Amino acid sequence: MTEKDSARFKRLAQEQRPSLLAEFWHFLKHNKKWWLLPIVLVLLLLGLIVLLAGTSAAPFIYTIF
Numbered sequence: 001m002t003e004k005d006s007a008r009f010k011r012l013a014q015e016q017r018p019s020l021l022a023e024f025w026h027f028l029k030h031n032k033k034w035w036l037l038p039i040v041l042v043l044l045l046l047g048l049i050v051l052l053a054g055t056s057a058a059p060f061i062y063t064i065f
Contacts, residue, residue, distance in 0.1 A: 018026070028034060052061055 024040075028037060049061060052058070
């Protein structure tokens, strides 16, 4: 590696990493995978319902179905 490459590598290593949501948004935007967004949202919603089913909110959730 040259001095310039080494300095650039060090600078990039010290940058803050993007969050999971930022990386996912970047993936959707640049790879044109917009069809994944509704699938992920439905899975998150179902996960939230499963989590709430074990709490005191369960009677309210069961009336939805």
